[in-house]
Structures are given as structure tokens and as C-alpha cells.
Amino acid sequence: MTRNQILGALAAAGLALTTASCASAENAVPEAGSGGSAGAGGPVTVGIKFDQPGLGQQVGSEFKGFDVEVAQYVAKELGYTDVTFKEAPSAQRETLLQSGQVKMIFATYSITDDRKQKVSFGGPYFVAGQDLLVKADSDITGPDALNGKKLCSVTGSTSAKKVQDQFAGQVQLQEYDTYSKCVEALNSGRIDAVTTDNVILAGFAAQPQYEGKLKVVGQTFSTEKYGVGLMKGDTATCEKVNAAITKMVSDGAWQKALDDTVGADFKPDAATNPPTPEPCS
Amino acid sequence: MDALSTLLESYDVLAAFWMTVKLTFWSAIGALVVGTVVAVCRVSPVGVLQAFGTAYVTLIRNTPLTLIVFFCAFGLLNTLGVSLAAAGSPTEIVDNNFRFGLIALSVYHASFVAEALRSGINTVPQGQAEAARAIGLGFGASLREVILPQAFRGAIAPLGNTLIALTKNTTVVATIGVAELSYVMRGMIELNPSLLYAIFLLVAACFVVLTLPTGLLFTSLSRRLVVQR
Secondary structure (H helix, E strand, C coil), rough: CCCHHHHHHHHHHHHHHHCCCCCCCCCCCCCCCCCCCCCCCCEEECCCCCCCCCCCEEEECCCCCCCHHHHHHHHHCCCCCEEEEEEEEEHHHHHHHHHCCCCEEECECCCHHHHCCEEEEEEHHHHHCCCCEEEEECCCCCHHHHHCEEEEEECCCHHHHHHHHCCCCEEEEEECCCCHHHHHHHHHCCCCCCEEEEHHHHHHHHHHHHCCCCEECCCCCCCCCEEEECCCCCCCHHHHHHHHHHHHHCCCHHHHHHHHHHCCCCCCCCCCCCCCCCCCC | CCCHHHHHHEEEEEEEHHHHHHHHHHHHHHHHHHHHHHHHHHCCCCHHHHHHHHHHHHHCCCCCCCHHHHHHHHHHHHHHHCCCCCCCCCCHHHHHHHHHHHHHHHHHHHHHHHHHHHHHHCCCCHHHHHHHHHHHHHHHHHHHHHHHHHHHCCCCHHEEEEEHHHHHHHHHHHHHHHHHHHHHHHHHHCCCCHHHHHHHCCCCCCCCHHHHHHHHHHHHHHHHHHHHH
């Protein structure tokens, strides 16, 4: 083993510590040239979230959500006939791409400069914004109304910190390892608001057990461009992904997928959506 | 080195390290107190206490720590509304999480402390207990004066193992938002994935700094304090 492989194995062992999920560890399909030219056919492994209602969620043996719909559309456009989904927890996304365990990642993966050092991004295929989820009868109207309130987000995200730093210095932060815990705490009244990207919140609010009890405030205060994670330097795939996204938007499949998954009530920021893919680099 | 200084500048690793130390220290004390009580119950002549001790160890030792932490945060705090911090205080959430984290860690590791102590009690020859009885000491007095002091010295090595396990298990309370090392690690990996190896080595080093000396100390203590027979 080279030094890098050993380090990689060590790091992977460390990461196992951060995931409390017990998702089945399916074997990744080895890449074996599956990244060839479009129309090559064959199988492809795509990374998605398994625990994000409306975006990427495992329901029985099926996968549902907007990320899943876009992933399937793009994979089809790229000529793949068989799509295998693999769980891509936030902390493992870069490793999954670098080691070739997945070809693409559609997992609320915001394009940032630091991430661009390790991976390449196709898209964006959706532009989300940070927002608040509150109880349906709550009087919270925006991030600056949160002083003295309790705000929840997940460990390792900047969203809660951002509210504290820029809008409400007196807000108390609760961080759990998953959004579902935050939403449950909100529903039980322990927490006053949950913050993260609006589309994620809308996915939770649309779940049957919360229907009518929770609402998304609808005042976004950031821009998160969800990109398609690709192996660093894979511009050939990136170009094809961008073409596929452009096509998906123009033939109406994009809007339909959004309505079907996150709910027709959810209105993304019209100034930025549907987005135009950025040039590949 | 560059990566390391970036990490130390942008994240409060020292505060996280201190939080891990605090969690370890206070829950070790909690586990020792509760564990001693449970061990004494297990060896006591009273049937009800024996049953309680056995039930405690069997139940808690076989429940994953994650579930105990989850029960404290969601069962006790969120659902039943048992709060351990002043309502409405500006640090209510942080205090509650820390205190419930402590309780979960103490309760869980108490079962291992109790078993370590029971094995220590078993190293004390039967004759010692009989002699204590013969000079007129009751159950409490013979435990206090004769058996427990020898039992603790015989149980030092397994108690050390429990302490090391406890140090590492503090990472579990990150799930309820206590800002210790693994909690900061998640933030670092999410926001600086390009420094993955440096992050891993930094956090691993912090734990080695805590656990390696603990191991050495307990090994040497167990050699020096063991009751020669």
C-alpha cells in the first residue's frame, strides 16, 4: 500500500465514527471504464442522501426525491441503463468520488471553493437558500426575530452559526446529528425553529406526520448552489451533465420532478431557479 | 503544518478538547459512585438489592450507549420535559445537553465499573470476609474496612480499561450537540474537506494524548497497589 492509501484507510476508519447511520453497506460497482463516452450504456453508481425527505430518501427498497429524479434523468441522458444508488453522507462525499466508488453525487451538495479543490462540480441543478422552519402558528417571520429563541440545525453545518453571527446574537443553538431530530424537537415544542436550505425544510414540512403543523417561513437569506459532484478534473462528464440538466429544465421534467417530490406548494426563488449550469473547469 | 495551523485558527479545537476532558472527568466520577453502589448491591445479602444490582448491570450493559444518550435527550428532555437547567436562561440548551450527556455516560459506564469492582471483590479471599465477621464487623463495616479497599486495588486494571473506553465514548454525545472533539471534527470535515487527513490526525492525536497516559498510569498503579498474596 502506498502512503496515501494507508492514510485513506485510516481516515475512512475515522469517518465511520461520525456516521451514526446503519445503512446497508452495498458493494460499489467498480468503475471499470463505465465512465466512457455517453451512450456507452451499462451500470453506474450514484451517491445520494438516504435520509432527506423530498430530496433523497429511502422508502422501502425504493428511492424517492428531487435529487433522485434529477440523478435518474441525467444518468439516462448520459446513456446509462442501470442506476445503483449508494448512500453519500456529507462527511464521505469527497472520499466516495476520489476513490471511484461513485461516479456522480446528487446529495444537496453545495458548490464551494474549498470543495472544488477536491472534486469537480456539474450544474448547479437547483439553487436553494437558507430559510427557517417553524410551527404553523408561530409568529417568527425571519432570522432577525430569533433573539431569545431556540434554533436547531445539524452538527457541522454553518447555517445555525450564520443566524447567530449575522441576525440574532441572542439565539440559542441546538445541534443534532440529523435534521429529523431537529424537526421532531420542533414538533414537540422544545425548539422554536429549524434552519437549513429551504428545499430541505419543505421536504420535511411535506411529510405526512407533520402536514399542517409546520411551515417554511419563506424568507431566504443565502444562496446554496446544488451541484453534481464529479471526480476532480472530469470535465467530459461535467459537460454532459450540464447538457442533460439544461435539457431537463427546457422539456419541463425539472419542474415536474420538483412538484412531484417537494410538493407543488413549494416555490423556489424564481430569480435563480431554474438555474443555468456553470461552465465546467 | 499549513493545514494544521488553518484548522487551529478557524476552529476552537482547544475548547473542544477541554470539553472532552470535562465530560470524561465528571462522568468518570459519576460512574465510579453509581458503579460502587451497584456493585455493593450485587454482593449484599439483601435479595431485593441483589436483584436491583443484577437488573441494572444486565439492562444497561446490553443497551447501546447511543440509545441511552438518545433516551436522555428525547425521552427525558424533549418528551417528558425533565430539564436540568434553569428555564429561560441564555445557556439553557448547552447546560441541558452537557448535563444529560454526563448522566448518560455515567449511567452506562457504571455497569462496567460495577462488574470490574465485583471481579475485584472476588479476588479477596473468603477468609478475609469470615475474619471480618468473626471480629464483630457488620456487612457495611466489613465492606468498608476490609473488602472494598482490597477490591479496588485488585480492580485497578479493569477500571483503567473502563476509563479509557469512557474517554473514547464521549464522542457519542456529539449526537445531541455537546461541542466536544468529534463534534468539531464533523464541522471541520464538512467545511474543509480538502484537509481531511490533517483533521483526522489532529483529532486522533487529541485522543491519544488523553488515553495513552491513562493506560500507562493505570498499568503502573495496578503493579504498585496490587495486594500480594
